[in-house]
Amino acid sequence: MPASTLRLAILGPGHDALPPASPRFTDPAALFAQPPCDVVVLTAGGEQNARWAEQLRRHPAYGLTLIYCTTDHPLTQALTDGPLPGQLHAAWQQWQERLAVFNLGRAPEGLEAQVLAYLWLRAPGTLKAVRAPLSPGHYSYPLVDALGDDQVNAHALVHNLAQRHLLDSTALVDRIRLCRSCGSGHLNYVDVCVECTALDIVRQPSLHCFTCGHIGAQAEYLKDGVLVCPNCLTRLRHIGTDYDRPLENYRCNACQAFFVDADVEARCLDCGQHHAPDQLQVREIRDYQLSETGQLTARQGLERSSDAYFGGLAMVGVSTFKTLLDWQLELIARHGTPTFALLGLRFRNLGVTLRRLGPQRGHALLDSLIERIQVAIRETDRCTRTSEEHLWLLLMYTDAPGLRTVTERLNQISELFVGQDLQDIQLTTSGCVAPGDLIEKEDAELLMARLAGAL
Template sequence: MPISNPRIAILGNRVPSLNLPEIAHFADFASLLAVAAFDVLLLDMPGTHAGKFLRKLRSIRPYRYTLIFCCRDQDAWCEALGDGACPVDSNEIKTNWRSWLERFRLFNKEAAPERFESRVLSWLWLRDDARIYALRDPEVPQHYRYPLLDALADNEQVNSFVWLSLMAQQDWLEEGVLVDRVRLCADCGSGRLNYIDVCAECQALDISRQPSLHCFTCGHVGPQESFLKDGVLLCPNCLNRLRHIGSDYDRPMENYRCRSCQAFFVDAEVQARCLDCGLSHTPDKLRVREIRDFRLTEAGRFRCRQEFSDRSAQHFGRLTLLGGKDFYDLLTWQIQLVRRYPEPAFSLIGLRFVNLSGALSRLGEQRGHAFIDSVTDRLKETVRETDRCSRSTEEFFWIMLPHTDAKGLAIVKQRLGKVAELFSAPEISDISLRVISITAPEELLDQEDGELLLARLASELG
């Protein structure tokens, strides 16, 4: 079915450069929501106002995934929730929407995912090079928030930092630019901290910087004012007159005095007092958190291509796909086992589908998805229930075969020849399949773990 032109609306002023009669115009938010949702929305207003409207639009279902462009300056909220500046050419808007629509149609009957995790990943996948941006916000205790996660959470209680860490561990998301590094209360996790100087002896807050003198005769150290008597320097302890600095007395480094315990000290002790829970910590006991942007990994994009549907889960169930870190850990454990107990052996197969990414781009999302399904069907005929698989990139596919020696490996590789038969069609004839394999422990290198082994085989695959 051919893709028609998108229904485009402008909220705010009219865009002079986009003089198209089919673009609807709305002066206020309520009138926009009173009609059926549009395919593309343009916000022609100052960045601060556009950011506020974007927060509302992304939190409601009709405009959760919609392409929304900002026609003027953009603030941080616009960058986090919008699709960038409005293209000058209206044809570019249509091209972007058609690309977006091709991907959206891969969802199960064009229905958006319902789970929070799937909503976020699909939002990223619908846009090329989209990211989850961190935004500095003094209203939240941690000083930073992720607007996209807040907008897509609906009524769910989501700890953004914990969720992002979990997604990174599962290899769906990867860390991007380091935005900041903050220190948080070890008890309540708040970043609202007051750093105070306290007495190094009794930890009292009432301390002051005060010049002091050190008498060489008796060793007494005290405030400078206590040595002054009738305009001369006189030690209050031994009553000797102090005439020459360096021979009779000097100025010690201890310039702080505690008014509670009268102690003198060089440097005050620093404590971080939480303004939310009131507890005090030494700076080294604070929790350090790195604030980063996040983006989809190759495994995340692959997951999105599988529609997030139950049908997809069943379709790939026998392949038992693992995330990158989980696969590394499992492979490392297998390596440790065969080094200690050489029998039974295990084997590993690496497949590289050369030029696969280019072919998928040329085929488009729907035809490319159908091709990936056919490849997976062939792989299902080869992979056993006990085997474990992973994809490190779009082109690299790994199969770990427990209890499989060199003889069993040869049989599996022979069956994999059926996969290469799929590349005979003219539009995908430039795709080629490269295969590499090892049997452990015979072909392992010293000190090699799962991640190093995959890196070695990937380099040999080119």
């Protein structure tokens, strides 16, 4: 591992697994004063490493850099790449290759692009939520906070990326409830009167007079050591005959009401608003990783993550493709026209081959496949990719003979899969023609799932 090839920096005391000649720094400021290093290893204690990791991620030169850590801490799990790998140079080489193909070679600009770039460089990466008791939301995404600034709403950004199918949830960490007025999770749950919602309620035994029906505190019935109803002055001798103990055991000192169970009210400690528990905002806290769509977007260009058509390739996002397909199915159900064909293609073992070829050669192959497919279809057709192995074509005004013609043209792409590196790739297709091949009440999701089962 020549120093001229990989510039490694040690932040903290020395470590046996690291080259002794590697420069060592005692604090991030000293590291920042030098030209940026390729890899940083944190070797201090857990809390110190966590603080340093946050400082490194906030620095423009180290936001995406490989940072390894010799200790375990919730913050270092969220901000670093974990323990030092056995093949450090290979990991750094892969990082460089992935950076070269990210967003068609353009540097990430903006917080969303940086988050996607960070995960892409470690694909699928990990975006972890960490408990933050002092935060109004109780949880934070340290990586988003570090790459952004204090004005960024990390939860909103992550939720937006997940809604656009760029992130996939890997685990449900927690479910919290927040104030609807200010979004704070600092809530106090209190028992209040069911009549006037006053806080001043007490639990005290009460009695119910059968003669007049009066209900009052037990102390009101005690007179000279015997029980006498304060309302009708009847002497109460036998429980169950003259009186009983009602279920109402709470009394409000504000309105004097008696009740069985108090109401529960959530009071925000930040803005002071009062809410019923079922009126609170429920938020699920999840860990995420880069989705298949996110990986395709990171490689093909971030501007293609929208639902607009992808230039001359007639590619659309998955959600838009399904919307178009649902629309055609509704037209078929109502009017019986227009005729269209849906064709699914799967490149078996493509993922394994891509990993074997490496990011640059593999993705170049993938792009050439898409270009060849575009030659076989028309400008009015639309296509989308649900994964790196699956491609879907919506062929408008195409009947059964037309579908066979397109399928034959696409099968010729198999000629590309020659040679020792590509021989494992196999192209399979599955298609149907509407309305003849449709099943009643079948929507886009079910139709694509049915065809995918044959791939």
